[in-house]
Amino acid sequence: MEAEAAMAPAAATGAVRVEKVRGRSAVTRCFAKYPLKLIAPSKAGRASSGAAWLYAITYGGGIVSGDIISCTVAVGDGCAAAMTTQASTKVYKAVDSKCSEQVLEARVGEDALFALIPDPVTCFSMARYHQKQVFHVFPNSNLVVVDWFTSGRYESGEKWNFSFYKSINHILLEDQPLFIDSVLLEQSSNFSIADRMQEYNVVAMVILLGPKLKHIQDQMQDEVKKMMSVQLRPPTSAGGRYSTRSQPLHPQRPPIIASCSPFGRMGTGMVARITAVSTESVYSFLRHHLAALEPFLGACPYPAS
Secondary structure, X not given: OHHHHOOOOOOOOEEEEEXXXXXXXXXXXXXEOOOEEEEOOOOOXXXXXXXXXXXXXXXXXXXXXXOEEEEEEEXXXXXXXXXXXXXXXXXXXXXXXXXXXXXXXXXXXXXXXXXXXXXXXXXXXXXXXXXXXXXXXXXXXXXXXXXXXEOOOHHHOOOOOOOEEEEEEEEEEOOEEEEEEEEEEEOOOOOOHHHHHOOOOEEEEXXXXXXXXXXXXXXXXXXXXXXXXXXXXXXXXXXXXXXXXXXXXXXXXXXXXXXXXXXXXXXXXXXXXXXXXXXXXXXXXXXXXXXXXXXXXXXXXXXXX
């Protein structure tokens, strides 16, 4: 569909501004209208962090066919802000092939930190969903983006039954492209999404950018490399007492697969890509690897329930 190939600009349904007020990051503007609702709690995390928190929710607990949500976020110089959700973003069945859309445009000031750390998107059977996120940054801006989705209500047997999913992420460094990524899943007459995804139910991407996050990047890359070297190590077939053991013709795939790649000048950014059998395993991955954000945000992302 044309609308899915190039999303038309939509009237803003939300706008947020974070600025320094008496030495702390504070939400100085918070506007939202149906179907979006924004909550800016006065107390979230440790007060000493000075970070502002925002919760984006939708009326009715999900995005209805044809809904268009467009939100802008401005994080001022030296500020810290986190934007999250209270539960997974549910996308309901498309009616008359109408696509549900979300657009986010964020500007992150100098020496500022913006963490976009939502729960996953869960598309129901026959849903059509398209999102685009654009981030404008400076050389010393700091950005965390978690973008992830599930196969649907897979615990109830609904796996990869949605019709269309597309997610686009752009990072612009002083208006020049720094990172461009697009994920597209669409049902095909030859191979369904379920055929291609096999037993995996979750796909996630984590972006870390900026000088304040370099130690988190380095630690994640090192731990992911170690984890995957163990999980993907081929079984031994020669030597000693193991030489007579028969190996399986089809070795079991690991329950979680991850990779990390640097991007940008001098590797200032890093992107991690994850696919997993279960949502909880990705929550655990995020909880562990993003725990070091607590000093900046005043709380750990994705705390255990």
